[in-house]
Structure formats: structure tokens, C-alpha cells
Amino acid sequence: MTERSGPSTIVDVAAAAGVSVATVSRALRGLDRVSPATRERIRKVAEELHYVASPTATSLASGQTQIIGVVVPFPSRWYFAGIVSSIGKALRARGYQVLLFDLERDVFDARLTLTRSMLWKRVDGVISINIPMTEDELDLLGGLHVPIISVGYRLPGRASVGIDDAAAARTATEHIVELGHRDIAFIGAGMAGAALIQTPMSRADGFRTVLREHGIPVREDWVLRTDWTAEHSRELALGLLADPEQRPTAFVCGSDEIAFGVHMAAREHDLRIPHDVSIIGIDDHYLAGVFALTTVRQDLTAQGEAAVTQLLAELAPNGTTARDEQVVLPTELIVRSSTAPPP
Amino acid sequence: MTERSGPSTIVDVAAAAGVSVATVSRALRGLDRVSPATRERIRKVAEELHYVASPTATSLASGQTQIIGVVVPFPSRWYFAGIVSSIGKALRARGYQVLLFDLERDVFDARLTLTRSMLWKRVDGVISINIPMTEDELDLLGGLHVPIISVGYRLPGRASVGIDDAAAARTATEHIVELGHRDIAFIGAGMAGAALIQTPMSRADGFRTVLREHGIPVREDWVLRTDWTAEHSRELALGLLADPEQRPTAFVCGSDEIAFGVHMAAREHDLRIPHDVSIIGIDDHYLAGVFALTTVRQDLTAQGEAAVTQLLAELAPNGTTARDEQVVLPTELIVRSSTAPPP
DNA sequence: CTGAAAGCGCTTACAG
DNA sequence: CTGAAAGCGCTTACAG
Numbered sequence: 001m002t003e004r005s006g007p008s009t010i011v012d013v014a015a016a017a018g019v020s021v022a023t024v025s026r027a028l029r030g031l032d033r034v035s036p037a038t039r040e041r042i043r044k045v046a047e048e049l050h051y052v053a054s055p056t057a058t059s060l061a062s063g064q065t066q067i068i069g070v071v072v073p074f075p076s077r078w079y080f081a082g083i084v085s086s087i088g089k090a091l092r093a094r095g096y097q098v099l100l101f102d103l104e105r106d107v108f109d110a111r112l113t114l115t116r117s118m119l120w121k122r123v124d125g126v127i128s129i130n131i132p133m134t135e136d137e138l139d140l141l142g143g144l145h146v147p148i149i150s151v152g153y154r155l156p157g158r159a160s161v162g163i164d165d166a167a168a169a170r171t172a173t174e175h176i177v178e179l180g181h182r183d184i185a186f187i188g189a190g191m192a193g194a195a196l197i198q199t200p201m202s203r204a205d206g207f208r209t210v211l212r213e214h215g216i217p218v219r220e221d222w223v224l225r226t227d228w229t230a231e232h233s234r235e236l237a238l239g240l241l242a243d244p245e246q247r248p249t250a251f252v253c254g255s256d257e258i259a260f261g262v263h264m265a266a267r268e269h270d271l272r273i274p275h276d277v278s279i280i281g282i283d284d285h286y287l288a289g290v291f292a293l294t295t296v297r298q299d300l301t302a303q304g305e306a307a308v309t310q311l312l313a314e315l316a317p318n319g320t321t322a323r324d325e326q327v328v329l330p331t332e333l334i335v336r337s338s339t340a341p342p343p
Numbered sequence: 344m345t346e347r348s349g350p351s352t353i354v355d356v357a358a359a360a361g362v363s364v365a366t367v368s369r370a371l372r373g374l375d376r377v378s379p380a381t382r383e384r385i386r387k388v389a390e391e392l393h394y395v396a397s398p399t400a401t402s403l404a405s406g407q408t409q410i411i412g413v414v415v416p417f418p419s420r421w422y423f424a425g426i427v428s429s430i431g432k433a434l435r436a437r438g439y440q441v442l443l444f445d446l447e448r449d450v451f452d453a454r455l456t457l458t459r460s461m462l463w464k465r466v467d468g469v470i471s472i473n474i475p476m477t478e479d480e481l482d483l484l485g486g487l488h489v490p491i492i493s494v495g496y497r498l499p500g501r502a503s504v505g506i507d508d509a510a511a512a513r514t515a516t517e518h519i520v521e522l523g524h525r526d527i528a529f530i531g532a533g534m535a536g537a538a539l540i541q542t543p544m545s546r547a548d549g550f551r552t553v554l555r556e557h558g559i560p561v562r563e564d565w566v567l568r569t570d571w572t573a574e575h576s577r578e579l580a581l582g583l584l585a586d587p588e589q590r591p592t593a594f595v596c597g598s599d600e601i602a603f604g605v606h607m608a609a610r611e612h613d614l615r616i617p618h619d620v621s622i623i624g625i626d627d628h629y630l631a632g633v634f635a636l637t638t639v640r641q642d643l644t645a646q647g648e649a650a651v652t653q654l655l656a657e658l659a660p661n662g663t664t665a666r667d668e669q670v671v672l673p674t675e676l677i678v679r680s681s682t683a684p685p686p
Numbered sequence: 687c688t689g690a691a692a693g694c695g696c697t698t699a700c701a702g
Numbered sequence: 703c704t705g706a707a708a709g710c711g712c713t714t715a716c717a718g
Contacts, residue, residue: 362688362689363688363689363690364689365688365689365690365691366687366688366689369687369688375687376687376688377687377688378687378688381687381688400694402694403693403694403695403696404693404694405694406694464695
């Protein structure tokens with residue numbers, strides 16, 4: 001009896017239920033001022049007609065899209081994919097969907113710039129993941145008149161969530177120093193001109209700080225820049241380990257992927273881990289376990305959730321506008337078996 | 344002079360240019376039947392007013408959203424993240440945006456089911472990545488009346504793009520057999536009850552086929568199921584390698600991540616790769632290089648692009664409706680240094 | 687080549 | 703508690 005050729009609209013539901021479209025709208029959205037009996041009847045009819053409100057019409061009328069733009073420079077890398085994934089789940093749980101903006105280009109270390117038409121009137125808010133924005137982009141985002149939050153990268157005057165990179169590096173370095181190492185290398189300072197600069201710099205700084213605190217001289221020729229790939233880091237470590245008379249007994253790595261590269265380099269030199277050389281990373285990458293890598297864990301899920309919580313708080317009817325709040329999440333030392341006292 | 348408090352609409356542009364909104368609409372969208380002079384004037388005015396059409400209004404009026412839904416079961420895993428990334432770029436190049444549907448749940452191997460309200464009227468098409476759909480879900484997708492394409496998993500009666508999994512496994516196995524191995528294990532058959540079953544089964548079949556072709560008996564106790572994590576695969580390999588009198592000289596792995604686990608297990612047994620044991624994977628994971636892993640490469644970018652091309656072909660005005668076409672992309676043996684003749 | 691008007695499918699004051 | 707009507711900002715025949 002209720003077979004229909006086309007999809008049903010709110011008008012169909014109203015007609016079938018014998019009420020006005022306004023009442024259908026209120027009933028289905030759970031607004032008050034609808035009698036329980038009416039609401040129930042409308043619910044039934046809507047269900048029978050397989051009615052689903054057109055999101056596009058709802059958006060136009062209400063001015064809200066229930067969509068959050070998530071802007072990512074390198075969507076397939078571990079860190080970014082993990083954050084996007086957790087943001088997606090947190091948003092889904094609250095009735096939002098995610099429109100994904102991939103800023104990656106073919107050229108290494110280059111990215112697309114944000115444009116007004118990408119986001120304009122499309123999203124209720126935006127989360128940017130570890131992107132150093134230009135002034136122009138910040139202006140553009142401001143002109144959108146929607147809340148914005150940054151994960152990982154601190155944008156001037158804007159809310160952000162992330163970890164304390166310097167502290168994470170300090171934790172890693174302290175673990176190594178406490179084991180008795182004094183000949184320690186750091187791989188993971190920033191590449192010159194690299195797009196992402198805050199994290200590498202902070203982590204390298206954390207490393208230097210701890211050495212100084214312990215009166216260990218910092219050998220700057222053992223503080224190496226890398227493009228943060230395992231492959232490049234492997235090559236760097238291969239070099240540092242070449243001279244048996246003069247080589248580090250431990251590596252503090254700016255990330256787990258860097259540590260993977262160092263691990264491979266050590267093996268290629270027939271060095272035992274951790275007997276001959278200790279390696280510690282930062283991240284707790286999903287492959288850290290197979291490498292038995294000691295590392296400082298950062299919780300991507302917690303960061304994604306915190307970003308969503310912050311953002312939606314601003315979106316709430318009586319939303320706060322603490323737009324420059326900085327949420328700093330804790331990190332945690334995970335001891336596996338890639339670290340030990342020096343030989 | 345053109346300072347404005349609120350954002351400008353098509354009405355503002357029309358007024359400022361002294362034409363009707365219909366003309367503005369045609370001019371800005373590049374439709375014909377607009378005089379060059381008028382078009383140019385409208386363009387200028389629109390630019391001055393920073394006019395960007397409201398996508399939500401455009402969608403409601405036109406019935407098209409310029410958005411493609413991308414449905415993913417495990418968004419942060421290498422394969423899925425890579426496909427999503429390439430799909431995003433291909434769509435962006437053609438003026439579409441991606442709405443990301445993450446079906447992952449906390450429970451292992453379980454996923455969310457698609458519901459009508461997730462996609463209804465939101466997207467012009469959907470790409471599902473390696474998802475075995477239920478009948479209900481297929482019905483639902485059919486009821487959406489938008490084109491659908493599956494990457495990786497062949498859905499009955501629907502278009503798909505992917506690689507030939509059995510052929511990839513055959514390539515890998517042949518490489519091993521040609522090196523002279525006869526004691527060969529395969530890790531990567533499907534887990535019982537796993538959600539993803541086609542790929543593991545096909546790859547295991549490819550392995551068995553080649554052994555049979557070469558008259559090598561298949562030891563089923565050396566064809567192992569895994570959850571496809573490096574960690575679990577490492578444990579399995581640790582077991583297989585425990586008995587020096589009776590162990591495989593080579594491992595064909597259903598994926599590179601599996602191969603990483605096997606690599607670690609071999610090292611833990613103080614076995615040399617490839618001298619004592621050969622390992623080959625399938626994928627060409629971004630970390631395959633540091634592992635010096637010989638593997639059979641699948642091109643995620645090509646797969647994402649092919650999916651987008653297929654989908655948009657159906658969306659074109661005079662679109663084909665070859666809805667059950669299967670695009671099979673080639674794979675390629677990449678020889679690094681994890682494989683050699685048996686000891 | 688251009689415009690007036692209907693229509694897309696909802697939400698939201700405003701009345702009652 | 704419910705309805706009539708305006709409005710969200712476009713696109714699309716239909717006229718001219």
C-alpha cells in the first residue's frame with residue numbers, strides 16, 4: 001500500500017499523517033511542543049515511507065551542515081591517518097560527518113593552499129592537523145565564521161590540542177641517560193625549509209636540554225636532520241655507526257619511523273640491539289611492537305577526541321569561545337627491549 | 344566601497360552587475376547563451392564581492408552535491424589510507440569533495456553497518472574500499488540511485504577495481520620456487536570468520552597453485568592463518584622456525600606487514616636474511632624499502648584513480664552504465680634483498 | 687542573449 | 703500543541 005516510486009519528502013509524511021509539515025519537522029527532530037500521540041503517529045508514518053530528511057535542504061534552511069572539515073597535509077602517513085580516524089569516530093558519535101581535505105601534492109614537502117571556496121558554507125567547523133598556516137589562510141579561516149581547532153601545530157591565537165613535544169623528547173632522553181649512556185645521537189631535527197618545523201625543533205630542544213642538565217656535552221654533529229622517513233634515517237645512522245672507535249651507544253629518535261631506520265642500520269652493521277646500541281623512539285607506532293622498540297607513546301585517539309570535544313563545545317548553543325585554549329595531552333614511556341645500559 | 348558586513352549572495356552580485364540572478368548563475372558556471380561582455384562584468388563583480396555560491400543551495404536546486412562518499416572499514420591501515428588518499432586527490436582534480444565514512448569499531452574485525460540516513464541525498468556516488476557488503480547493504484546502496492564502485496572487494500553485480508590477488512601470490516611464489524626453494528611456508532590465509540576473506544583466500548590459492556604446478560607438495564601445516572598484523576605473524580613464524588631440523592627455507596607472505604613480522608622472527612632466531620631464510624611479501628608497503636623486502640607491488644594510486652574514473656564516467660551526462668565492469672590492475676615483482684637461493 | 691517565476695525540501699518565527 | 707507562510711540561495715524550464 002505504501003509502495004512509492006520516488007523518494008518521500010516531508011510533504012508526503014505530513015499528508016499521510018494528516019498534519020502540517022511544520023509539525024512533522026518538529027516531531028522528527030524531537031523538539032518539544034508536540035503531543036506524544038502526534039509525534040508517535042508521525043514517527044510511524046515516516047518509517048513506513050522510509051522518510052529521511054534531505055540534508056541539503058535541512059542545511060539550507062537551518063544554516064548548519066552537520067559537517068566538519070578535516071584538513072590534512074599527508075593523509076596516508078601513520079600520524080595523520082590515526083588522527084583522522086579518531087576524529088571521524090568522535091564526530092560520528094555526535095552526529096557529524098567529516099569532509100576530508102587532502103592538501104598533499106606530488107612535490108615533496110609542498111602542499112596545496114586552502115581556498116575560500118573549498119570550505120565556504122560547507123562546514124560547521126574545521127580541524128586542521130599539523131598544518132603551519134600562512135597569514136592568508138588564517139584570514140580565510142577567520143572569514144568563514146566557524147570555529148577552528150588545530151591538532152599538533154600551534155596556530156597563533158587559535159585553539160589547539162597536542163602533546164608537549166619537548167617533554168616527550170626529554171622523557172626519552174632521560175631514559176637513555178639514566179641507563180648510563182653518554183655518547184648519544186639524536187635523529188629527527190627539522191629539515192631546512194621543511195613545512196613542519198615546530199615538532200622537530202621542540203623534540204631536538206628537549207634532547208639537548210636533558211643532556212645539558214646532566215652535564216653531557218651536546219655533539220651537534222650527532223644531532224641530525226632527516227626528512228622523517230625510515231629510509232633516510234637509516235642512511236644517516238649507517239654513517240654514524242661506521243666508525244667502531246667513535247660511535248654513539250644510543251640513539252634518541254624524533255619518531256618511531258626514524259627509530260625503525262636506525263634499527264635496520266644497526267643490524268646491517270651487525271650490532272646487537274640493545275646490547276651494542278640502544279634505540280628509543282617517540283610515538284608508539286603500530287609497528288613499534290614488532291621492533292620491540294622502547295618509545296614514548298602519544299595517544300592519537302585522545303588527541304582526536306579532545307579536538308572534537310573542543311570544537312563542538314564552541315558549536316553548542318551557549319558555546320564557549322575560549323578560542324585560544326591549548327589542550328596538552330600526556331605522553332608515556334613504554335619500555336620494550338631496544339634500550340639497555342651501554343656496552 | 345564594496346565593504347560588506349555579511350557574506351554576499353547571488354542577489355547581491357546580480358544587483359551590483361545590473362542583471363538578473365539567472366544570468367549570474369549562467370555566467371559564473373560557464374554556460375553558454377551569455378554575452379562575453381556580460382559574463383566578464385559579472386565575473387569582476389563577483390570577485391569584488393568575494394562571492395562564492397552556497398554549495399548547499401546549489402545542491403538543493405540542482406540535485407547534485409559534488410560530493411562522493413568514501414566508505415572505509417579501517418581508515419588508518421596502510422592499504423586503506425593509501426587508497427583514500429589517492430581517491431581524494433583524483434576527486435579533487437575533478438571538482439568533487441570526499442565525505443569519509445569510517446566503519447571501524449572498537450571490536451576487532453567488526454564494523455558498523457551502512458544505514459540509509461548516512462548517505463541519503465548526501466552524495467553523488469559512493470566508493471567502498473574492500474568491504475564485503477551484506478545483502479541489506481547492497482539493497483540500501485541500490486536504493487540510493489547513485490553509482491557505486493568497490494575497490495578491492497568484488498561485490499556481486501557491481502563495478503570494481505583491484506588487483507588479481509591470486510596472480511600476485513603466484514608471482515611471489517614463482518620467484519621463490521625459481522630460486523630453488525622447496526620448503527616453503529605461506530602466512531596470510533584468512534582468519535576463520537574474518538570480515539575480509541576474498542583477498543586472503545585468493546592469495547593462499549595462488550600460492551598452492553604454483554607449488555602444485557611445480558610438483559611440490561603443499562604442507563597445509565605451513566599454510567597459516569593470521570590476523571594480518573605484523574605482531575601475530577611474527578609469533579607464527581617464531582613457531583615455524585623453532586625446529587632447526589625441520590623448518591621452511593622461505594616464506595611467502597600474504598602482505599608486507601606479515602613479512603615484517605616474519606623478518607623479525609627470523610632475526611630473533613639469529614637467522615640471516617636471505618642467507619638462511621628468504622622472505623617475500625605482497626604490497627610494497629612504504630616500509631618495505633628499509634626492510635630490503637622483495638615484494639610484489641600493487642599500485643594504490645592507480646587503483647584509486649581507476650575507481651574515480653569509473654565512477655565519474657557513470658556520472659557524466661551521457662554516462663555509460665557498465666555497472667558490473669571489473670578493472671584489474673597489474674602487479675609487479677620488486678626484487679630487493681630478502682630473497683636468495685636456499686642454504 | 688536575458689529575465690520573471692517556480693521549485694528544490696526543509697526550518698523558523700509568528701499566530702492562534 | 704499546531705498550522706500557514708516566509709525564507710534559506712540557488713537552478714531551471716519557459717518566455718521573449
